[in-house]
Amino acid sequence: MKRIDLLICCGSGCVSAGSLKIKNKFIELLEANDLRSEVNIIETGCMGPCDFGPVMMVYPEGVFYQKVTVDDVEEIVTEHFLKGRPVQRLMVTEDDKLKATKKEIPFYQKQVKVALENCGHIDPESxxxxxxxxxxxxxxxxxxxxxxxxxxxxxxxxxxxxxxxxxxxxxxxxxxxxxxxxxxxxxxxxxxxxxxxxxxxxxxxxxxxxxxxxxxxxxxxxxxxxxxxxxxxxxxxxxxxxxxxxxxxxxxxxxxxxxxxxxxxxxxxxxxxxxxxxxxxxxxxxxxxxxxxxxxxxxxxxxxxxxxxxxxxxxxxxxxxxxxxxxxxxxxxxxxASMGVGKSKGTKVFALTGDVKNTGLVEVPMGITLRDLIFEVGGGITNGRKFKAVQLGGPSGGCLTEKDLDTPITYESLLEKGAMMGSGGVIVMNDTNCMVNVAKFFLDFSVEESCGKCFPCRLGLKQMYGIMENITSGKGKEGDIEELIRLGNDIKKASLCGLGQTAPNPVLSTIRYFREEYDAHIKNKSCPAKVCTSLIHFDIDKSKCIGCSLCARKCPVNCITGNREDKYTIHQLDCIKCGNCDDVCPVHAVNIIPGMHYETLSAVQPTKKDTY
Amino acid sequence: MSQIANYDNQMYKELKEIISEKKKIRNPLIEVLREAQAIFGYLPIEVQQFISSELDVPLNKIYGVVTFYNFFSMKPRGKYVINVCTGTACYVKGAPRIIQMISEELGIEMGETTKDGQFTLSAVRCVGACSLAPVFVIGEETYGRIETKAQVVDILNQYH
CATH class of the missing domain: 3.40.50.11540 (NADH-ubiquinone oxidoreductase 51kDa subunit)
Structure with missing residues (x-):
């Protein structure tokens, strides 16, 4: 028996964050301190809270360390292993309270591990x-x-x-x-x-x-x-x-x-x-x-x-x-069967990602609400931003909004709301995301991954993508939304396999919950979230501009002109909206404004070729 | 190209050995193609013809399989393939920006290879490192939480 078990998470997230280098450093320092025979180093699978990575646990106490770097190893060895004083600064804190062990961390409290029971506890090669x-x-x-x-x-x-x-x-x-x-x-x-x-x-x-x-x-x-x-x-x-x-x-x-x-x-x-x-x-x-x-x-x-x-x-x-x-x-x-609700029994593993604080792998009982999943287990939205939507079920699933947050997660409830359980990917999005663009992203995925065998999926999705492309580039027109809904429903009905039968879901669900955003894109030629580059424009605030000419020099298409007295102006027709001017401006005089500039509006009326 | 056309060269010998080994499993075509791509770096039509005669599978079927799967390429690829993750989490957190940064730095578009044959820019669907988003992968190394062009340049310089 060794005195100490050191469990280092070697899941993909932690390995990418450097956990293997940390393990080697531990071996090196343990040998230097003659402790190699007392400490058992175990490489485990994913412990779950990838965002805290690299993470590790020290038994018998069960101390949980987060965001460990190679430089922290020495302190852990000398303080914790030699002197028995766990390193407090590497522990998780919540509301200024120290959470020494896993059980105390809110991320783990609502979780019930069944499939993941051993994951992060045992050496997966033993x-x-x-x-x-x-x-x-x-x-x-x-x-x-x-x-x-x-x-x-x-x-x-x-x-x-x-x-x-x-x-x-x-x-x-x-x-x-x-x-x-x-x-x-x-x-x-x-x-x-x-x-x-x-x-x-x-x-x-x-x-x-x-x-x-x-x-x-x-x-x-x-x-x-x-x-x-x-x-x-x-x-x-x-x-x-x-x-x-x-x-x-x-x-x-x-x-x-x-x-x-x-x-x-x-x-x-x-x-x-x-x-x-x-x-x-x-x-x-x-x-x-x-x-x-x-x-x-x-x-x-x-x-x-x-x-x-x-x-x-x-x-x-x-x-x-x-x-x-x-x-x-x-x-x-x-x-x-005692876990879960209705016809959805047991637990479900979710991969929590996107704009949520505690990204990672979680296992919760079926029937938990989305609110608990995102705000309790997930710790809420990052950078103090506002929750906008959550996407469940990947390219086959759909987006749900604020008002669905108290829905218990079951196979049936998600289907009813236009999303689906899918394999369990949960992508949380804040208010800087454009839902039209997100739907287009998923559609692009399905178009590329369509195997090409059956007609509705192969060509129907391409049609939908063309319309989405028009909408996000300012060529959207009246009736596009209705056409998307019609196509989407037909594709769902007529496709051969699950890919085609579910591929229109991201578009249909975002139309259902964010129709006003589609309208803004089509009628006002404006992307309220300032994501779709065709539907925004950059403008220099002359009251802030100090005339330093940095933007003009960094502009790749030379569309900014001016001088110290008259300040600088962006010529909208040539602007490619790369954002360089905004990045380099020392006084933040460049504004990103939703909506097309009136000069460019007339230049992009739909041509016959672009009409689907 | 002359090497590819010459069935006597060492690479074909290696492939032939692998094929005779893989023949033991049922329907080994995809496994053989994977090994062949590891040897040649890509799957030109000559290699497909060779596999066709060795496995006694029609060339059209092999071509069908090669063009169906994203993993197989009929164009030569660079020494290092930069796979930018375009999964949802990475997309939401700025994968398009990374692609633009790499593309600017190397002067190639998505799917292209640099003239010196060092880098190929490619995209993959989710590498499962969502918590580090946005990420890209070169070989076995995953580079996560990429925010600035300076980071990208630093990483690429390690491979020059």
Missing amino acids: MDEYIATGGFEAIGKVLSEMSQQETIDVVKDSGLRGRGGGGFPTGLKWQFGFNNKADQKYIICNADEGDPGAFMDRSLLEGDPYRVIEGMMIAAYAIGASRGYFYIRAEYPLAIKRIKLAMEQMREVGLLGDNIFGSAFSFDAEVRTGAGAFVCGEETALIHSIEGMRGQPTPKPPFPAERGLWDKPTVVNNVETLANLTSIYNKGAEWF
Whole structure:
């Protein structure tokens, strides 16, 4: 036993912030102080509060340090490790009160960790640590005490639903897979986490890989599959490495292979990596990608549970869904179903990002309100700005506003409001964001990621994008909004797969809640949030201008002229709105004004080519 | 280009070995293409033809797969590929500005490679480092919380 356990968060956020350099510094200084044998350094997966990164915890006290730099290491070693005096200045403070341990930090208080139970607590490359936390007990219990049907019934009773977006009941999916008889069945773990702003699957695979594999084994046993595939995005090299390593270790001790735990159940899995196609998150597209083809979806039915990978019954489960399983079997279906509200049971992991103080990975019970999620767990909006909207569900989801903040988060409530659970990306936006521009951003994403197979998605989204492009560049016209709504609804109805069926949501939901912003863009040729460059103009306040000529010299298109006496003027027709003048002005005399300048207004009337 | 056209060279030998190894798994095309891109840096049509004959898969199918996935490129790429994250969090926090700054500094547009073959400017969909937004990635290094052009210049200079 070592005297001290030092847990350093090596999730992606903290690694990018330098946690590995800090770890090396610790090793160096511990050796210098002859403490190496007393302190156990453990690299853990994501602890959650990425914005505080690099973060670390010191046990046995459980002291939580944030924003540690390489220069702080010496103080931690000499003060804390040698003299037993935790370094207060590196702890979290809230309202001037010191929060020494994790439990005291508001970020953690409303969280309930189920899927993320071990994430940030154990070394993700050590199977022994996983076993020490009760690892593989669930699969042991399932294999030795339960029939396949009993295994499926537990998940049905728990009310677990797919965590990847759609929210299909997991037990039902398994039942279909089980009922379809075949000589070979497959289980696939969908780790093609493509939603921008979502990183929960990545953190789970990197932080607790054994748990996901154990979950997959339970699912495989339930449906009768002997072979599994992890389909992981190529953008997540560490996740791929960790899963492969974990499987190797398990094979060595017989946890993967023939007759696991002496039962009749044999199972092994392999990793397939994605190659950068968002649509591959759709299960039929994913299956085709594993088959080595273009990842294009095919119509359902036949559902994969009937005819999936290589035409055999296949169940595709998301990473987080699988990560919930071990806890359900260890603690019981009733325990799981006691969390959440209505038909949404258990907990959900969210990736909290954007203009919110505590960005990071959080797990909260279903049914928590958006207000609690953003203002309690998330700590509110950064830089004292005002909350404007929250975007849920990525490119398939929608934006919600202030008045929806007290809505409990469930699959149904979000759908009703025009958003969706999606994989759990929560992007908080303050009042400097232009909602029209944000909707255009998501639409651009969907246009590029559309696989091109079905017409409504391939061409319909492009049409919508053209209109959005017009609106944000000052060429919007009466009737554009109605046309967007019409197109959006048609695309939703007629598209083949989930991508097309949900892609218009960001536009439709922003029209629903921020129609006045669309109107301002179209009728007043003005972007109230001052984001769309075509719909703003720069102007020099002559009462402030000191005539230093800096702006004129820095202007890349030479559109600023003047002299010391007459001050300087921007020639609007030539201005490309790069903002250089504003950046360099020593007296802040350059104003950004919403709306087109009257000189430019006449120059951009829609031409025939631009009309959609 | 002559190297690419010459099937005797070392790179093809390496690829051939990998293909015979990968043939053991079912439908290895995407895995083979990934390895091939690692060897050649990109996937010119000659390489695709080679894979076609080795794997006994029609060239049109290979071409279809190569052009479908963002990960594969048929154009030579720079020694360092600068991947600017354009996920939502980064976008909201200023990814377009980063792209503009890099583009100005290197004199290339999105998707292009510098004349000296050092850098390619590319965009990726979310690297999952949202809390550090806005970020860009070069190789395995992630650079986060980029706010000024001076930061960008400093980082790029490390690679010259």
